[in-house]
Amino acid sequence: MTEQSLAFVFRGIAIVGAILVGLIAIYQVRNDWTTPGLDIQVSKLLLALMAVGCVIVILSSTGVIGWQTRAGY
Amino acid sequence: MTAATIAHEGHHDDHALALYREVADIRLLGFVLFLISDCVLFSSFIFAYIYMRDAAPVWPPTGVGLPDANLAAVNSIILFGSGATMHFAMENWKHGTEIKFRRWMVATIVLGALFLTGQGWEYTHINATWWGSTFGAAFFTLTGMHGFHVFCGIIFLIVLLNQTLSGVYNKKQYFGLVAGTLYWHFVDVIWVFLFFLFYVW
């Protein structure tokens, strides 16, 4: 497989995975929206940030943000 | 056994549970505060990275190859995915489905280990050294610290899994699991920032 197509596969996996995980995180935040308790509040905050992370992964893998022309290894 | 002693033991259980709740409440606050101060540790190094990057005449410094964002994106999803599985594990514990809980825990541990493997691959292939440039200094220090946190997290989760097997926790008393979940989510979230700073920005 060439380097290009490997990168293409990686991006595909990342995008699909990020959508999946992001949706799970958002669903959980919504599910626990009214649940009291410090642990729940902190979990919600952290899950929401993780959803943001998923969005960043999607944007970076689709080439919206970030450098895609990096020479690596 | 007389009715009186049963009533007394019932009362004793209530008291023990109340005490456990109170102690768990205190420990939870302490643990959250610990996470906050840990967060400051990472923030300081992130500040250092941004500062050095801002002060550098050229970025990346000459002779440094930036890491591959595509591999890192997959690696991030592995780590974020482990956050999701951890969450499922916790939900299953709360619902009393302990078999499923164990499966999700094992999945979390495996995904965490996978992430570390990915990081290790990256370390051996990246065109930069820890001591060679400010990029290397920030990159290896921050991701190394994060990797160390993930490693500790894996140990933490294995200990927790072992504790559940030997019956330390029950459906009402499971503070250790709460702490483990929060820690794992915290490690995920740190990676959100590191991914953005090193692979996207």
Add this chain to the structure above:
Amino acid sequence: MAQQARPRQGLGPGFWPVTLLLAVICAFCDYFVVVTPASSILREAAAPADQTDELFKVLTFFGVIVFVFTIGYLVYFAIVWRKKKTDPEDALGIQIHGNFQLELWWTIVPTLLVIAIGAISIKDWAGIFYAQGGQLAVEAIGYQFGWEFRYPGLADPVPDELHLPLGVPTTIHISSKDVIHGFWTPEVRLKQDAVPGLVTTIHITPTEVGTYRIICSEYCGARHGYMVGKLIIEPKNTFTAFLDHEKYVQAHAPKGPGGLPPGVNLANGNASAGQTLFAQKCSACHSLGAFDQRIVGPGLGKIFADPSHPKLVDGAAATPEDAAGIIDSGFTGDIGTMPNAKTNGLSNDDIANLVVYLESVSKGQ
């Protein structure tokens, strides 16, 4: 009620006379703060000193008021409200918990006071920061453990002594060769750290002839305490004579080889290729403005005919050969650090292209 509280009778014995006394003490002290010329305490050698002294006076003026009244009332209350021998063992003070009006005022008044002092400080800071300089540009370079100074028209730095002409607005570029030093002349009331890898700048206008201390104010190693230079402020003609003398001395000192680096042929240079290269490799640190329009390094727009260029290279205006030499071998020290051509990934042809491009910019093409 367990014990008898002290009854409340007005503001207590002697409150208003004491207040009056404190006001008199304040007025007395502040009178001397206002009338004493600061230069009688420490000489004012150069321009921002007089302005900074005014700020010191403002600060001292208000400081005296706050100090006298706070400490005055403290001592007075402490004496007058002490437990008397005649008071019973369990006697109490006046049971009050606060006074909203009073607390409001001692929040508002200090707030206004610090805002006023802040405004004055900002004004003075702007005066120092935007002060006129530039008629003369010199460089002060700290090293372990001493100072050296570069002057326009002198190829080599002069150790230990900074000569400045009276009345000429002067810019001093401060940098360091090794660790952080501090450039401080108490009589100028200015201090600026000399940070390796950075160039910091101060503007002063010498106002009084004399010899002053240049003290290292930032710990720099074992002999930090001994790192003292001299600032010599002298009339213009004496200064010119000093420069001429130094020029003579340096001209007769042995010199190393100069000229074009081997393999660079300026005749083959291509200005438009140089322009592309400049945008890729140079523009992160260098602007195309005048010499003092720095990003990291100096502006290069008029490098071969630049009035703000301190002409520090070897006393003359920079030549294309000088520029090629600097690009090739890089630059370290006084005004910053630039990597050499190898690190920057520049071939000999690239150097020629860049120099030709800079020449064309200098000529305004």
Add this chain to the structure above:
Amino acid sequence: MAVAAEVQHSALAEHIHHAPKSFINRYIFTLDHKIIGLQYMIVGSLFFIISGLLAELIRVQLLNSDGRFLTPEHFNELYSVHGSSMVWLVIIPLATGGFGNFVMPLMIGARDVAFPWLNAASFWMFPPAGLILFSSFLVGAPDAGWTEYPPVSLQGPPGTSMWCVAIFLIGISSTLTGINFLVTMLKMRAPGMTFTRMPLFVWAQLATAVLNMVATTALAAALLALFLERTFGIPFYDPSHGGSPVMWQHMFWFYSHPAVYIMILPAFGVISEVLPTFARKPIFGYKMIAFSSIAIALLGFMVWAHHMFTSGMTPWLVLPFMILTFIIAVPTGIKIFSWVATLWGGNIRYTTAMLFAVGFIATFTFGGITGIFLAAVPADYQEHGTYFVVAHIHYVLFGGSVFGLLAGAYYWFPKMSGRLLNEFWGHVHFWITFVAFNVTFLPMHWLGLLGMPRRVPVYDPQFTDWNRVASIGSFFLVIGMAVFFINVIWSIKHGKRAGPNPWNARTLEWMTSSPPPYYNFVKVPGVLHAPYEFDQPLPYIGLEPAENVVSGYKAPMPAGSH
């Protein structure tokens, strides 16, 4: 009684643990916050004596302008270790670990801190840290001052790395202490003790704990980077490898400015307890004092770069930092004015604790005013890095923190030992210290303004006279402190018996025996009011006399409690 209904005991508060029997478990590897507090005080006092003597060596050197007593290298090591140990091994551990540990849980009516194990662990990082720092003299102690600015600290002797390790340990210790105390204060207050019923010392400890918890890890990061750079050459600060020396200053001061509030806020708290007790009247403006502690703590995070006005950072950045620094003067001023107003209308008893409290207000006010001088950027261009700064920090750290801690020592010594300190020698101690303190540090203001930089083993001969005055003053400071330590040692055995409440104070720590039993209170009392209503009955219900652990008799409880 209607109010009694709100007193609900938690399950935890009903749990009484009895003291361990063995000596080692009880007094060495103890989990008891009171013993740990005393351990902090004993170790901290030892370090105080050592680093105080280092300061005396500095002053001996500066008797003459030509520096013939010590080599420059040794001189640099002395003041660097003096500064580092006074800040990290003396004032911070004594203010939080010592007084915070001993007094704060008693004041909020808790049986111990939230995490006793963690508390013990925090303490046991402290003596090793001190040993590491002081033993660095064997290999060449750190010599770049307590701030250790790179790149010069990268060139420093091997002891600089030991300094990193020692301060890192202390940093971890105070972070854990901060977390521990914050949880204790948020979760373990006695029933009925709402936030506005907390004693002001607790408020001060609350603000301190927040600072300790958040800021100290930033120091840990800076130290880790310095250690990595010194040991493995990882480029963070060295400009010749692309690093930035100014970055260290940002990271260092992001911790070390809050650190000065970590040092001074507990002293503020002590003063706020001592003044009402001995003026026999409520503190003036309780809420303003409490909130100004929090305001100082929060603003304290936003002013770090006022230590760096001449450092070559982005020029316009000095302005917001200057303005925010000025604004900190407002809550600080509120505190000072409130303390002065507390004296008004009092019935003041001049115990030694009260003398130190009043002395504190005087010296701290002066230090605060010179702080404004330093915050004004153009003035700071003259003052930065000179003896003016040395004078200022000693006015706020010695005249402030140490005076506050000494007031606390005289105030709480009876609670710790069951005996009173000798008041006559206490007065002697105060007057020697107060006068000698001003003689030592006042001349440094004009020495600095006239051109004497700090951290120099030699100086311009024109400054000889005032330097000699300062040195002679500092020798008297030693005499004063010697009086204090002898007084303490003598009074532990021979002092007058104190009883549970010798000062007739009203906060909770005086509502149990002196010294308190292992579990603090036989029954955790309910709290009905703030503790400063001197004409009211004590606002506690459910107090039970505790057995005095030393004398074995049951102390009678203060009259007037419910």
